[in-house]
Amino acid sequence: xxxxxxxxxxxxxxxxxxxxxxxxxxxxxxxxxxxxxxxxxxxxxxxxxxxxxxxxxxxxxxxxxxxxxxxxxxxxxxxxxxxxxxxxxxxxxxxxxxxxxxxxxxxxxxxxxxxxxxxxxxxxxxxxxxxxxxxxxxxxxxxxxxxxxxxxxxxxxxxxxxxxxxxxxxxxxxxxxxxxxxxxxxxxxxxxxxxxxxxxxxxxxxxxxxxxxxxxxxxxxxxxxxxxxxxxxxxxxxxxxxxxxxxxxxxxxxxxxxxxxxxxxxxxxxxxxxxxxxxxxxxxxxxxxxxxxxxxxxxxxxxxxxxxxxxxxxxxxxxxxxxxxxxxxxxxxxxxxxxxxxxxxxxxxxxxxxxxxxxxxxxxxxxxxxxxxxxxxxxxxxxxxxxxxxxxxxxxxxxxxxxxxxxxxxxxxxxxxxxxxxxxxxxxxxxxxxxxxxxxxxxxxxxxxxxxxxxxxxxxxxxxxxxxxxxxxxxxxxxxxxxxxxxxxxxxxxxxxxxxxxxxxxxxxxxxxxxxxxxxxxxxxxxx
Amino acid sequence: xxxxxxxxxxxxxxxxxxxxxxxxxxxxxxxxxxxxxxxxxxxxxxxxxxxxxxxxxxxxxxxxxxxxxxxxxxxxxxxxxxxxxxxxxxxxxxxxxxxxxxxxxxxxxxxxxxxxxxxxxxxxxxxxxxxxxxxxxxxxxxxxxxxxxxxxxxxxxxxxxxxxxxxxxxxxxxxxxxxxxxxxxxxxxxxxxxxxxxxxxxxxxxxxxxxxxxxxxxxxxxxxxxxxxxxxxxxxxxxxxxxxxxxxxxxxxxxxxxxxxxxxxxxxxxxxxxxx
Numbered sequence: 113x114x115x116x117x118x119x120x121x122x123x124x125x126x127x128x129x130x131x132x133x134x135x136x137x138x139x140x141x142x143x144x145x146x147x148x149x150x151x152x153x154x155x156x157x158x159x160x161x162x163x164x165x166x167x168x169x170x171x172x173x174x175x176x177x178x179x180x181x182x183x184x185x186x187x188x189x190x191x192x193x194x195x196x197x198x199x200x201x202x203x204x205x206x207x208x209x210x211x212x213x214x215x216x217x218x219x220x221x222x223x224x225x226x227x228x229x230x231x232x233x234x235x236x237x238x239x240x241x242x243x244x245x246x247x248x249x250x251x252x253x254x255x256x257x258x259x260x261x262x263x264x265x266x267x268x269x270x271x272x273x274x275x276x277x278x279x280x281x282x283x284x285x286x287x288x289x290x291x292x293x294x295x296x297x298x299x300x301x302x303x304x305x306x307x308x309x310x311x312x313x314x315x316x317x318x319x320x321x322x323x324x325x326x327x328x329x330x331x332x333x334x335x336x337x338x339x340x341x342x343x344x345x346x347x348x349x350x351x352x353x354x355x356x357x358x359x360x361x362x363x364x365x366x367x368x369x370x371x372x373x374x375x376x377x378x379x380x381x382x383x384x385x386x387x388x389x390x391x392x393x394x395x396x397x398x399x400x401x402x403x404x405x406x407x408x409x410x411x412x413x414x415x416x417x418x419x420x421x422x423x424x425x426x427x428x429x430x431x432x433x434x435x436x437x438x439x440x441x442x443x444x445x446x447x448x449x450x451x452x453x454x455x456x457x458x459x460x461x462x463x464x465x466x467x468x469x470x471x472x473x474x475x476x477x478x479x480x481x482x483x484x485x486x487x488x489x490x491x492x493x494x495x496x497x498x499x500x501x502x503x504x505x506x507x508x509x510x511x512x513x514x515x516x517x518x519x520x521x522x523x524x525x526x527x528x529x530x531x532x533x534x535x536x537x538x539x540x541x542x543x544x545x546x547x548x549x550x551x552x553x554x555x556x557x558x559x560x561x562x563x564x565x566x567x568x569x570x571x572x573x574x575x576x577x578x579x580x581x582x583x584x585x586x587x588x589x590x591x592x593x594x595x596x597x598x599x600x601x602x603x604x605x606x607x608x609x610x611x612x613x614x615x616x617x618x619x620x621x622x623x624x625x626x627x628x629x630x631x632x633x634x635x636x637x638x639x640x
Numbered sequence: 641x642x643x644x645x646x647x648x649x650x651x652x653x654x655x656x657x658x659x660x661x662x663x664x665x666x667x668x669x670x671x672x673x674x675x676x677x678x679x680x681x682x683x684x685x686x687x688x689x690x691x692x693x694x695x696x697x698x699x700x701x702x703x704x705x706x707x708x709x710x711x712x713x714x715x716x717x718x719x720x721x722x723x724x725x726x727x728x729x730x731x732x733x734x735x736x737x738x739x740x741x742x743x744x745x746x747x748x749x750x751x752x753x754x755x756x757x758x759x760x761x762x763x764x765x766x767x768x769x770x771x772x773x774x775x776x777x778x779x780x781x782x783x784x785x786x787x788x789x790x791x792x793x794x795x796x797x798x799x800x801x802x803x804x805x806x807x808x809x810x811x812x813x814x815x816x817x818x819x820x821x822x823x824x825x826x827x828x829x830x831x832x833x834x835x836x837x838x839x840x841x842x843x844x845x846x847x848x849x850x851x852x853x854x855x856x857x858x859x860x861x862x863x864x865x866x867x868x869x870x871x872x873x874x875x876x877x878x879x880x881x882x883x884x885x886x887x888x889x890x891x892x893x894x895x896x897x898x899x900x901x902x903x904x905x906x907x908x909x910x911x912x913x914x915x916x
């Protein structure tokens with residue numbers, strides 16, 4: 113039975129006495145929402161504490177905002193419930209108009225365009241302004257809510273004309289999304305790489321931008337590293353930051369005690385992190401799923417606690433300072449190099465500038481990240497990569513095929529940890545100072561969020577997600593108070609629209625068709 | 641039978657199950673079962689539900705450690721393996737015992753061809769120098785992968801799934817998934833193939849095709865097959881030898897004809913006469 117006939121049934125049933133009246137139902141829902149919003153918002157929105165100059169703590173009331181919030185939210189709920197009863201028109205029109213007004217006006221206000229004052233702010237301070245909320249950003253957020261109502265009604269309308277949401281329709285939609293993600297990634301990947309390479313160049317690159325991008329690229333690299341563990345091997349690792357810390361501290365100690373430079377320490381830091389990965393993995397990898405996640409979470413905390421408490425070795429909460437800054441393969445970036453040595457700017461005959469080091473750091477992290485990416489792509493097509501994915505799909509079947517599950521998982525864990533170690537030592541040389549505070553659980557959570565948001569196993573997706581997750585808060589810094597609110601809203605939207613991640617798709621590691629073409633091609637030549 | 645306490649197997653015996661007992665706490669799932677299976681033969685294992693057939697398979701393929709008893713297998717080079725002492729995955733890796741599952745266990749998200757490539761993991765790992773040489777792209781590995789792929793393709797052609805080689809295995813119809821699982825097990829190049837109810841859920845035409853496939857595997861590859869099956873037309877039709885289990889004990893052992901007329905078997909399947 114399609115939705116069209118179902119809709120007709122609804123309407124026919126409406127005349128009967130037992131059927132619920134859509135308007136009454138929607139009104140009930142709206143009332144319930146109003147009460148809920150009032151209870152939740154009355155204290156939090158209605159009162160704001162304020163310290164007035166030289167006086168006691170005081171508060172200001174914002175009853176009008178509470179009233180508006182209650183009114184708008186219950187109106188939205190009313191329209192959404194109507195949509196459920198196939199009355200989509202009011203939601204479509206009202207939602208669309210409200211979105212245009214609130215969102216449009218709000219954005220004009222956020223951007224502080226001069227029209228905002230003349231159009232939406234009344235000159236008389238006692239008269240309320242023409243927008244519901246004083247802060248333009250709050251209007252933008254409610255505008256997004258209206259957009260959601262509009263989108264929901266539009267979707268219901270379209271589904272009604274297309275036909276029911278059968279399994280075939282959904283599968284086809286998923287396949288379409290996957291092939292779109294694949295094509296899009298194919299185009300986006302090279303563009304991103306080229307863009308990343310030219311961005312520090314003169315006309316665009318300023319130091320702050322490059323500095324932010326170094327941070328983003330560090331997370332891209334960490335995301336790609338964790339993608340091996342979580343995306344390919346399917347091992348949920350909540351303590352990934354521990355290996356990042358091991359890498360950072362390895363370089364920190366090697367630099368401050370033995371005086372090794374970054375390039376000498378890099379392989380050692382990777383090896384050290386991989387060793388830790390194996391040491392952790394060996395006892396715990398017989399666990400599956402949630403249990404593994406909890407143990408890795410614990411491991412991350414253990415490493416952090418050791419870093420805090422082992423004063424003599426790690427410097428405790430004070431961390432390690434004075435870590436050698438990065439050098440150009442042995443040639444330092446210094447204004448006044450020691451007697452008889454060269455500095456980077458003298459070698460290349462340039463004016464000394466601190467930006468040179470930042471730009472070099474940027475290219476180093478790009479290089480490291482691209483190596484991670486390249487190795488991951490290669491590994492996926494190796495037998496070990498296929499075994500990782502098979503293990504993710506069905507461990508029991510893998511055993512039956514004679515695949516050693518422990519070793520296979522250990523390699524994934526160790527390789528993932530190694531890349532975290534590389535990233536960690538890069539972090540140490542960039543900061544010049546490391547302390548346990550940089551390696552808290554929230555970092556693990558952010559890296560995992562990047563992998564999941566990007567679409568597990570998708571390399572381009574992870575890069576885009578890192579750009580969003582790390583870059584967006586930086587860009588939104590100007591919104592100050594509402595930064596995290598907008599950020600959270602964007603995350604919710606992505607999860608609603610693309611529950612499997614931004615760009616999730618999977619290309620088989622070996623294709624039959626491709627080869628057929630290759631085999632077929634030389635046949636005419638063979639006749640000669 | 642007890643005299644065979646050495647690790648020596650009679651000439652054409654492939655698998656020797658000796659006094660196998662498996663207890664789960666107080667429950668005796670298999671009770672003192674002994675039988676042998678030969679190469680180039682299909683050995684059927686039948687019995688009512690809960691007779692211990694799948695437990696027997698799990699013991700042979702290393703998913704369970706038997707409580708008592710011995711499982712002796714003639715490996716690919718003729719050398720004996722004591723399966724009861726081996727880790728689960730090594731039975732597949734070294735002793736070359738492959739199995740399929742009662743509830744199909746493919747890698748549903750991977751393509752059909754990839755499923756068959758994963759089955760050749762150990763061979764390819766070796767050829768890729770435990771990934772190191774493979775990462776460098778040496779020809780040794782490339783040739784090994786080509787060969788592995790040719791083997792996979794030949795199996796796909798045999799089971800008539802070559803047209804869906806690049807599709808996800810999970811999207812195949814049920815009967816195709818059953819055949820793919822058998823092909824995947826065969827890609828490990830086993831000496832003993834254990835099939836757990838391969839005809840379950842197949843229609844008569846598919847069952848007939850399956851019988852033909854199993855017979856061709858027996859004759860062409862010269863390996864032994866161990867077959868659990870409830871579909872009597874399949875078991876009786878293709879088995880060279882049948883073992884009947886009931887409540888964990890062996891109640892009959894012999895050719896299909898002998899087993900069919902064994903009063904103990906009839907009793908187990910149809911129930912005891914009330915008058916006694």
